[in-house]
Amino acid sequence: xxxxxxxxxxxxxxxxxxxxxxxxxxxxxxxxxxxxxxxxxxxxxxxxxxxxxxxxxxxxxxxxxxxxxxxxxxxxxxxxxxxxxxxxxxxxxxxxxxxxxxxxxxxxxxxxxxxxxxxxxxxxxxxxxxxxxxxxxxxxxxxxxxxxxxxxxxxxxxxxxxxxxxxxxxxxxxxxxxxxxxxxxxxxxxxxxxxxxxxxxxxxxxxxxxxxxxxxxxxxxxxxxxxxxxxxxxxxxxxxxxxxxxxxxxxxxxxxxxxxxxxxxxxxxx
Numbered sequence: 413x414x415x416x417x418x419x420x421x422x423x424x425x426x427x428x429x430x431x432x433x434x435x436x437x438x439x440x441x442x443x444x445x446x447x448x449x450x451x452x453x454x455x456x457x458x459x460x461x462x463x464x465x466x467x468x469x470x471x472x473x474x475x476x477x478x479x480x481x482x483x484x485x486x487x488x489x490x491x492x493x494x495x496x497x498x499x500x501x502x503x504x505x506x507x508x509x510x511x512x513x514x515x516x517x518x519x520x521x522x523x524x525x526x527x528x529x530x531x532x533x534x535x536x537x538x539x540x541x542x543x544x545x546x547x548x549x550x551x552x553x554x555x556x557x558x559x560x561x562x563x564x565x566x567x568x569x570x571x572x573x574x575x576x577x578x579x580x581x582x583x584x585x586x587x588x589x590x591x592x593x594x595x596x597x598x599x600x601x602x603x604x605x606x607x608x609x610x611x612x613x614x615x616x617x618x619x620x621x622x623x624x625x626x627x628x629x630x631x632x633x634x635x636x637x638x639x640x641x642x643x644x645x646x647x648x649x650x651x652x653x654x655x656x657x658x659x660x661x662x663x664x665x666x667x668x669x670x671x672x673x674x675x676x677x678x679x680x681x682x
Contacts, residue, residue, distance in 0.1 A: 458517030465510025472503030593618035608609030
């Protein structure tokens with residue numbers, strides 16, 4: 413007698429159980445494959461962030477320790493801009509943040525550590541909120557942002573332009589390229605170090621003529637301030653700026669979604 417005959421009425425149920433078992437095994441394999449794929453992509457993505465941060469940190473340390481050799485590489489004009497924004501410390505700060513993010517994301521995914529993943533999620537979320545807040549302030553409260561920038565830039569123009577080579581170089585390059593004068597207009601230089609030590613005249617960029625740039629000549633020239641000129645350029649290239657900002661935000665959202673996906677799946681496995 414065959415085994416199938418002995419099973420009798422239970423034969424149909426055995427087939428259904430085998431089919432359900434195969435289906436469950438296949439579903440589990442798909443889920444595990446998806447989890448593994450996301451995990452590997454998370455590791456690779458954050459490894460790239462870690463290496464980029466290490467490169468930025470290295471450049472920042474190089475600039476801070478041996479700025480002269482760095483200046484020979486990038487050229488004099490770029491070096492003036494570098495000194496003006498203190499790019500060495502900026503690169504160190506950004507590089508350290510990227511290294512931290514890359515480490516948390518990479519190790520959190522590789523070791524399946526919920527603690528590291530939630531830290532990675534929290535840091536990216538804080539950065540994302542800060543970017544959104546800055547964008548809202550810049551777009552909705554542009555006058556407020558302008559007043560903040562003016563409070564920072566005006567003392568630089570008053571005290572350092574014409575006295576410090578790095579500040580003078582970057583402002584000369586900016587005013588030459590954008591065809592602008594000062595932050596708001598020529599009045600930013602009134603009573604400044606440059607004004608007092610150049611026979612009470614303004615920088616040549618503030619006048620359209622080749623004559624000495626006196627107050628009356630600057631007033632007649634009516635050269636636009638660099639802030640308004642830059643703001644107009646940003647408005648003209650709003651699509652490019654918006655696309656870059658949207659791309660960065662999309663990457664941050666994707667990183668948060670992936671980290672929470674891994675966090676939840678790890679939590680379900682325990």
